[in-house]
Amino acid sequence: MTTATTHGGPQLPQERRLVTEIPGPRSRELFARKQSAVPPGIGTTLPVFVTHAGGGVVVDADGNSLIDFGSGIAVTSVGNAAPRVVERVQKQVADFTHTCFMVTPYESYVEVCEKLNGLTPGDHEKRTFLVNSGAEAVENAVKVARHATGRQAVVVFDHGYHGRTLLTMTLTAKNMPYKQGFGPFAPEVHRVPLAYPFRWPTGPENCADEAAAQAIDMINKQVGAENVAAVVIEPIAGEGGFIEPARGFLPKILEFCRANGIVFIADEVQTGFARTGDLFACEDEGIVPDIICTAKGIAGGLPLAAVTGRAELLDSVHVGGLGGTYGGNPLACEAALGVLETIEQEKLVERAAHIGEVMLSRLRALRERVDIIGDVRGRGAMIAIELVVPGTKDPLPAGEIAAKCHAEGLLVLTAGTYGNVLRFLPPLVMPDNLLEEGLSILEKALSGD
Ligand SMILES: *Cc1c(COP(=O)(O)O)cnc(C)c1O
Numbered sequence: 214m215t216t217a218t219t220h221g222g223p224q225l226p227q228e229r230r231l232v233t234e235i236p237g238p239r240s241r242e243l244f245a246r247k248q249s250a251v252p253p254g255i256g257t258t259l260p261v262f263v264t265h266a267g268g269g270v271v272v273d274a275d276g277n278s279l280i281d282f283g284s285g286i287a288v289t290s291v292g293n294a295a296p297r298v299v300e301r302v303q304k305q306v307a308d309f310t311h312t313c314f315m316v317t318p319y320e321s322y323v324e325v326c327e328k329l330n331g332l333t334p335g336d337h338e339k340r341t342f343l344v345n346s347g348a349e350a351v352e353n354a355v356k357v358a359r360h361a362t363g364r365q366a367v368v369v370f371d372h373g374y375h376g377r378t379l380l381t382m383t384l385t386a387k388n389m390p391y392k393q394g395f396g397p398f399a400p401e402v403h404r405v406p407l408a409y410p411f412r413w414p415t416g417p418e419n420c421a422d423e424a425a426a427q428a429i430d431m432i433n434k435q436v437g438a439e440n441v442a443a444v445v446i447e448p449i450a451g452e453g454g455f456i457e458p459a460r461g462f463l464p465k466i467l468e469f470c471r472a473n474g475i476v477f478i479a480d481e482v483q484t485g486f487a488r489t490g491d492l493f494a495c496e497d498e499g500i501v502p503d504i505i506c507t508a509k510g511i512a513g514g515l516p517l518a519a520v521t522g523r524a525e526l527l528d529s530v531h532v533g534g535l536g537g538t539y540g541g542n543p544l545a546c547e548a549a550l551g552v553l554e555t556i557e558q559e560k561l562v563e564r565a566a567h568i569g570e571v572m573l574s575r576l577r578a579l580r581e582r583v584d585i586i587g588d589v590r591g592r593g594a595m596i597a598i599e600l601v602v603p604g605t606k607d608p609l610p611a612g613e614i615a616a617k618c619h620a621e622g623l624l625v626l627t628a629g630t631y632g633n634v635l636r637f638l639p640p641l642v643m644p645d646n647l648l649e650e651g652l653s654i655l656e657k658a659l660s661g662d
Contacts, residue, residue: 222267222294227644229270229622230278236261237275256390258283258626259619266293269643271624279622280651282637286626287451287483287595290510290565291555292642298513298551305547312543314343315536321546328553329521334493335501340527343519343541347482347508348376350518351445353535354504355380357522358443358476361529366436368444368475370407370428372453372630375445375480384445386453387630405431407450408462411588411599412606421461429469438473443504448494451483454629455597455636457590463500470503476526478504482518483595486510487556487641490566490593497592513552517545561641565593568639568648572596575652583659585609597636598659599629608633617658623651 236244236259244260261273266289270278284290291298305321314322326341333339344350355367367384369375375384377391383398385391392398408424410417432438444466450456470477479502484494488510491497495505504522511517516539520527556562569592576598580586587601600609608631615635618625628634635655639648 221265225267233275239274269647287638301547301551322541338524341521348381350506351375361526362442364442365401366440374452408459421459425465443476445478454634482508487562512548515545515548568594600633623654
């Protein structure tokens with residue numbers, strides 16, 4: 214079976230279209246091949262095999278067109294095959310594909326770094342270097358903080374997710390599936406409470422103050438502030454379930470870091486690049502991190518990540534102490550420049566805020582009549598629903614509702630420490646009619662109609 218168009222990108226018909234059951238026969242055939250060629254450790258959210266994607270849809274091998282509320286986990290914020298990204302990458306791939314920036318440099322890498330130095334929070338002197346993945350960015354940020362401070366301890370938070378390498382899985386809070394059986398873990402990592410308003414024992418109004426006091430007390434008593442190189446925190450916990458720390462919590466942690474010479478590292482791998490209705494989620498409370506890690510939405514799906522931070526921190530590392538073979542690959546740099554142009558020219562920061570308003574108003578109304586919805590939260594195009602057993606806060610696993618949405622042609626993702634969060638990360642270029650249609654499918658799945 215073939216699709217109506219031969220190209221991806223926003224030219225793809227922006228419609229939900231189901232021509233087979235989900236997954237269809239061709240996808241099931243391919244999935245059987247996947248099962249014998251790829252280990253099960255590489256999981257699958259929805260086993261439809263994609264042939265094209267663009268705007269707000271993904272099209273599968275059976276010709277079904279699904280509404281995309283996932284963006285490949287917050288990556289294709291400018292859409293799939295965004296024209297400015299395609300054009301730049303096509304030109305670059307014909308010019309040269311790689312030199313290794315550490316061997317013979319090229320301009321696009323420098324330009325991406327200049328842009329990030331200018332766009333990230335704070336008007337202090339900054340430096341940026343590029344790597345391949347979010348985990349690599351976080352790991353490098355910790356290396357820099359340790360080197361610059363001469364200290365070793367790293368403090369992270371409950372519900373945090375920072376990647377799958379040895380150090381970053383150690384920084385990650387959740388055991389299953391990220392850590393189970395993969396120890397021993399990296400030393401000198403300490404975990405403290407996060408201000409999780411919905412689940413704070415004494416209620417959301419006390420959450421910021423109490424959580425910050427507990428976190429700071431644990432650091433002082435169990436680690437010693439003078440031993441801490443860095444605090445690593447997501448301004449909105451992503452995999453943990455789109456938990457927005459209670460307002461006031463982040464500023465208190467930042468103030469503690471400043472008073473004790475601790476490097477404040479914001480992991481904006483999921484929240485960055487217009488996703489939350491600000492270019493970076495830290496802007497919402499005026500947080501100026503010492504180092505900010507970015508990836509996912511940075512390059513329209515090409516592998517790229519960045520570490521941006523105070524010049525005096527990044528410049529403290531000796532020549533040759535940072536880098537990697539592929540970091541800042543020229544195709545990925547061109548893609549990032551195309552992404553930044555797209556965000557600006559298509560006003561995607563404002564667009565993300567608009568998506569958030571549409572989603573929150575419909576989902577909050579739904580909460581009034583659907584008793585399994587415990588909480589509706591998030592900012593911009595990063596919105597989640599936390600499911601509970603009616604009348605309690607006991608987690609209700611989100612898999613069944615997600616499966617109902619998938620069967621109707623709406624791609625949604627799950628998350629959460631308790632696996633009970635449905636999360637929505639639509640491409641910022643998704644047309645309003647598709648957004649509304651996706652929400653209607655979701656409403657039906659949640660209300661059991
Ligand atoms: C996805 C993610 C990472 C890891 O990024 P990879 O590119 O998968 O290595 C780190 N931190 C956060 C907040 C993430 O969402």
